[in-house]
Amino acid sequence: MSATYETRGPVAVITLNNPPVNGLGLSTRKGITEGIERASNDPAVKAIVITGAGKAFSGGADIREFGSPLASASPDLLSVIAAVEGSDKPVVAAIHSVVMGGGLELALGCHYRVAAAGTQVALPEVKLGLLPGAGGTQRLPRVLGLETALNLIVTGDTAKSEQLAAQPGQKLFDKLVDGDVLDAAIAFASDVADRRPLPRVRDLKVSHPEPDAYLQFARNTVGAMSKNFPAPLQCVEAVAAAVNKPFDAGMKVEGEIFAALMQTPESRAQRHMFFAERAASKIPDVPADTPVRAIAKVGVIGAGTMGGGIAMNFLNAGIPVIILETKQEALDRGLATVRKNYEAQVKKGKLAQDKLDQRLALLTSTLAYDDLKDVDLVIEAVFEDINVKETVFKALDEVCKPGAILASNTSTLDVDKIAAFTKRPQDVVGMHFFSPANVMKLLEVVRGAKTAKDVLATVMALGKKIRKTCVVSGVCDGFIGNRMIEQYSRQAGFLLDEGASPQQVDKAIEKFGFAMGPFRMGDLAGNDIGWYIRKRRYIEQPDMRYSKTADLLCELGRFGQKTSAGWYDYVPGKRDANPSPVVAEMLEKHRAALGITPRRISDEEIVQRLVYALVNEGAKIVEEGIASKASDIDMVYLTGYGFPLHRGGPMCYADTQGLFNVVASMKKFAKNPADDAAFWQPAPLLAKLAAEGKTFS
Numbered sequence: 001m002s003a004t005y006e007t008r009g010p011v012a013v014i015t016l017n018n019p020p021v022n023g024l025g026l027s028t029r030k031g032i033t034e035g036i037e038r039a040s041n042d043p044a045v046k047a048i049v050i051t052g053a054g055k056a057f058s059g060g061a062d063i064r065e066f067g068s069p070l071a072s073a074s075p076d077l078l079s080v081i082a083a084v085e086g087s088d089k090p091v092v093a094a095i096h097s098v099v100m101g102g103g104l105e106l107a108l109g110c111h112y113r114v115a116a117a118g119t120q121v122a123l124p125e126v127k128l129g130l131l132p133g134a135g136g137t138q139r140l141p142r143v144l145g146l147e148t149a150l151n152l153i154v155t156g157d158t159a160k161s162e163q164l165a166a167q168p169g170q171k172l173f174d175k176l177v178d179g180d181v182l183d184a185a186i187a188f189a190s191d192v193a194d195r196r197p198l199p200r201v202r203d204l205k206v207s208h209p210e211p212d213a214y215l216q217f218a219r220n221t222v223g224a225m226s227k228n229f230p231a232p233l234q235c236v237e238a239v240a241a242a243v244n245k246p247f248d249a250g251m252k253v254e255g256e257i258f259a260a261l262m263q264t265p266e267s268r269a270q271r272h273m274f275f276a277e278r279a280a281s282k283i284p285d286v287p288a289d290t291p292v293r294a295i296a297k298v299g300v301i302g303a304g305t306m307g308g309g310i311a312m313n314f315l316n317a318g319i320p321v322i323i324l325e326t327k328q329e330a331l332d333r334g335l336a337t338v339r340k341n342y343e344a345q346v347k348k349g350k351l352a353q354d355k356l357d358q359r360l361a362l363l364t365s366t367l368a369y370d371d372l373k374d375v376d377l378v379i380e381a382v383f384e385d386i387n388v389k390e391t392v393f394k395a396l397d398e399v400c401k402p403g404a405i406l407a408s409n410t411s412t413l414d415v416d417k418i419a420a421f422t423k424r425p426q427d428v429v430g431m432h433f434f435s436p437a438n439v440m441k442l443l444e445v446v447r448g449a450k451t452a453k454d455v456l457a458t459v460m461a462l463g464k465k466i467r468k469t470c471v472v473s474g475v476c477d478g479f480i481g482n483r484m485i486e487q488y489s490r491q492a493g494f495l496l497d498e499g500a501s502p503q504q505v506d507k508a509i510e511k512f513g514f515a516m517g518p519f520r521m522g523d524l525a526g527n528d529i530g531w532y533i534r535k536r537r538y539i540e541q542p543d544m545r546y547s548k549t550a551d552l553l554c555e556l557g558r559f560g561q562k563t564s565a566g567w568y569d570y571v572p573g574k575r576d577a578n579p580s581p582v583v584a585e586m587l588e589k590h591r592a593a594l595g596i597t598p599r600r601i602s603d604e605e606i607v608q609r610l611v612y613a614l615v616n617e618g619a620k621i622v623e624e625g626i627a628s629k630a631s632d633i634d635m636v637y638l639t640g641y642g643f644p645l646h647r648g649g650p651m652c653y654a655d656t657q658g659l660f661n662v663v664a665s666m667k668k669f670a671k672n673p674a675d676d677a678a679f680w681q682p683a684p685l686l687a688k689l690a691a692e693g694k695t696f697s
C-alpha cells in the first residue's frame with residue numbers, strides 16, 4: 001500500500017508514499033480511503049491529517065495510469081475525495097513542497113489546509129490537454145475567487161503558497177507555516193477536533209461582482225490565445241458551471257468535459273510530450289547517479305551569431321563566461337551584440353536593469369588562449385570549417401586544465417574527428433545549440449565514440465540548469481534534427497517539380513500547425529546555406545536525388561530576406577512574404593525542361609509527404625541508435641523545429657495516424673514517377689512496426 005497510517009495521540013496521520021511525487025495511483029487511493037475508514041472506526045482518534053512523504057504532498061493523479069483501467073479502478077479519485085470530505089472527523093491537509101492537480105483537489109476535499117511556505121501550488125492539467133477532473137474547477141474558485149482561480153486553471157501556472165495565502169479573503173489555506181508542517185497540522189487538528197459543523201469547500205459560493213461579464217471576457221481572450229488546443233476554453237466552461245450551477249451539477253459538467261478531453265488527440269500529444277521530455281534527460285547506459293563535474297566557469301570560442309547567444313545562457317544562470325576571439329573588432333562586435341540583446345530585454349520590461357548589470361559583470365573577454373586555463377567547460381563556436389576547428393581544439397588541448405570539458409557547437413562536422421585533434425577525446429562532446437541560442441529550447445548533446453559518461457551526465461545536468469531541453473544524438477551528418485530536415489526539404493523540392501507553388505506548400509504545412517513552411521523558413525535562414533551543403537553532397541553522395549529548383553533560385557541570387565528576394569519577394573526591411581512572379585516563371589521553365597506536366601496536389605498530400613519524410617528518416621535514426629528512442633525525435637522537432645505542439649512530434653503523429661497507414665501512403669508515393677521511389681522505401685523499423693500493428697511509443 002503506498003500510503004501509511006499511524007496515530008499521534010488523538011490524531012491519525014495518513015502519509016502518501018508513492019515516489020517520486022506521490023501520484024494518486026490506485027494503491028495510494030486505496031491507502032487513503034482505508035486510512036479514513038480506520039480513523040473513523042477508532043474512537044481514540046479525534047482528527048485526521050493527510051500528508052505526503054518525500055519531496056511532495058502530491059503531484060496529482062498518477063499520469064502513468066492514464067489510458068489504463070487502473071485510472072478509474074475503485075476507489076477512483078472522486079470517491080476518495082468524497083470519503084475525505086464526508087468524514088465525520090475533521091481532516092486536515094498538511095501541505096508542503098508540491099501540491100498539484102489531483103493532489104490539490106484532494107487537499108480541497110479536506111476540511112482544513114495547513115501549508116508550508118514555499119509550496120508550489122498548481123492545477124496544471126491544462127498542460128496535459130485536460131482540466132482538473134476531481135473537483136478542482138468547482139472548488140478552487142470557491143476558495144480563491146473567480147479571477148485568481150480561473151487564471152490558475154486556464155494557464156496551469158504554479159503559484160507559491162505564500163502568494164496565495166496573501167490574497168484578501170482567500171480560504172485556500174487556514175494556516176501558513178515556516179517550520180515543520182506536519183507538527184503544525186497535527187497541533188491544528190487537535191485544536192479543531194471538536195469543532196462542528198465541519199467546513200466544506202463545496203458549501204461556499206464563488207465570489208465575483210460581475211461573474212457573467214468576466215466569464216465572457218475570459219472566453220474571448222482564452223479562445224483567441226489557445227488556437228489548436230481545446231482544453232483552455234473548456235476550463236472556462238467548467239468554471240462557469242461553478243458560478244452558475246449548484247455544486248453537484250457543476251461537478252457533473254466538469255466530469256463530462258474531463259472525459260471528453262481525455263480522448264482528444266491534443267491531450268494524447270501533450271501527455272506524450274510530458275513523458276518524452278523527462279525521458280530525453282535519461283541516457284540508457286549512463287546511470288542517473290553518475291557523478292558530474294563541477295562547472296563554475298565557461299569559455300566560449302567565437303563571438304559570432306552563436307557564440308554570443310551561447311554565452312548569454314550561462315550568464316543568465318549566474319555562471320561566469322569568458323569569450324575568446326582572434327581579433328579585437330570581432331570581440332567588440334560580439335560583446336556589443338550581447339549587450340544590445342540584454343538592453344532590448346530591459347526595454348521590453350523582461351529584465352531589470354540591475355540584473356543586466358549583474359549578468360554583464362559575469363562576462364569577460366580575451367584574445368589569448370592562456371586565459372582559458374581555469375575554465376571547466378569550453379564551447380567552440382567558430383567558422384564551420386574542419387581546419388579552423390582543428391586549430392582551436394589543438395590550442396584548447398594545450399591550455400585547458402585536466403578534466404575540462406571541450407565542446408563543439410558544430411552543426412555538420414564529425415565530432416569524433418574533432419575529438420581526435422586532442423589527446424583527450426573522452427572529454428570532447430558536441431553541444432549543438434539552435435539559433436538564436438539564448439532563446440531556442442533545444443540542445444542536441446552529441447555523443448562521440450569516446451565521450452566519457454560523466455561528461456554526458458555533466459552536460460545534461462548543465463543543460464537543465466540553463467533551461468534547455470537536452471536530447472542526446474550519436475554522431476552522423478546533421479545529427480538528429482538537421483538530418484531529418486534535409487529529407488523534408490528534398491520532398492518540398494519534389495513538390496515544386498510536380499506543380500505545387502512555394503506558397504501552396506507553406507500554407508498547407510502552416511495550416512497543419514508548423515509556425516513556418518519550408519520556403520518561408522528558407523528565406524528567413526538564407527537559401528545559400530542549403531546551397532553550400534548541397535554542393536558538398538553532390539560530391540559526397542552523387543546518387544542522392546534533389547530537385548534543382550533551390551539551386552536555380554540561388555543562381556538568381558535570391559538568398560531570401562537578406563537579399564529581399566528568395567522564394568518570395570520582400571520589400572526591403574520588411575518581412576512580409578509576397579508571391580514572386582519571377583519564381584513562378586522559373587518553376588514553369590524548370591518543369592518544362594523536365595517534361596513534367598504540372599498537376600494539382602492536394603494539401604493533404606503535401607502534409608503527408610513532408611511529415612512522413614521526417615518520420616521515415618526518424619525511424620532510421622532510431623534504428624541506427626543515433627537517437628535512443630522515438631520520443632527523443634519528437635522532442636527535437638517540438639523544441640527546435642516548430643513542429644506543432646498539439647500533434648506531439650512527428651513520431652507521435654505517425655502513431656496517431658497508424659503506422660500501417662503511414663507505410664501504405666509511402667508505398668503510394670513511391671509509385672509516383674515524378675517522386676523518388678528510393679526515398680519512400682520504408683525504414684526497416686517502420687515497416688516492422690507497421691506489419692506488427694505496433695507504434696513507435
Ligand code: 3HC
Pocket residue numbers: 020021023024056059060061062063064077098100101102103105124125128131132133134136275278279
Ligand atoms: N504522475 C506520475 N508521475 C509523475 C507525476 C504524476 N502526476 N508528476 C511527476 N511525475 C514523475 C515524472 O514522470 C518523473 O518521473 P521519472 O523520474 O521516472 O522521469 C518524476 O516524477 C520527477 O518529475 P520531474 O522531473 O518533473 O521532477 P521535478 O521535481 O522537476 O518536478 C513536479 C516535480 C513539479 C511534480 C513535476 O513533475 C510536474 O509538474 N508534474 C506534473 C504534475 C501534473 O501535471 N499533475 C496533474 C496530473 S493530472 C491530474 O491530477 C488529474 C486530476 O485532475 C483528475
Ligand code: NAI
Pocket residue numbers: 301302303304305306307324325326327330380381382383384385388391392409410411412432433434435
Ligand atoms: P559566425 O561566422 O557568425 O561566427 C564565428 C565567429 O568565430 C566569428 O566571430 C569569427 O571571428 C570567430 N572565429 C573564427 N575563427 C576563430 C578562431 N580560430 N578562434 C576564435 N574565434 C574564431 O558563425 P556562427 O553562425 O556563429 O557559427 C558558429 C558555429 O556554430 C559553426 O560551427 C556553425 O556550424 C554552428 N552553428 C550555427 C548555427 C547558426 O544558425 N548560425 C546553428 C547551430 C550551430
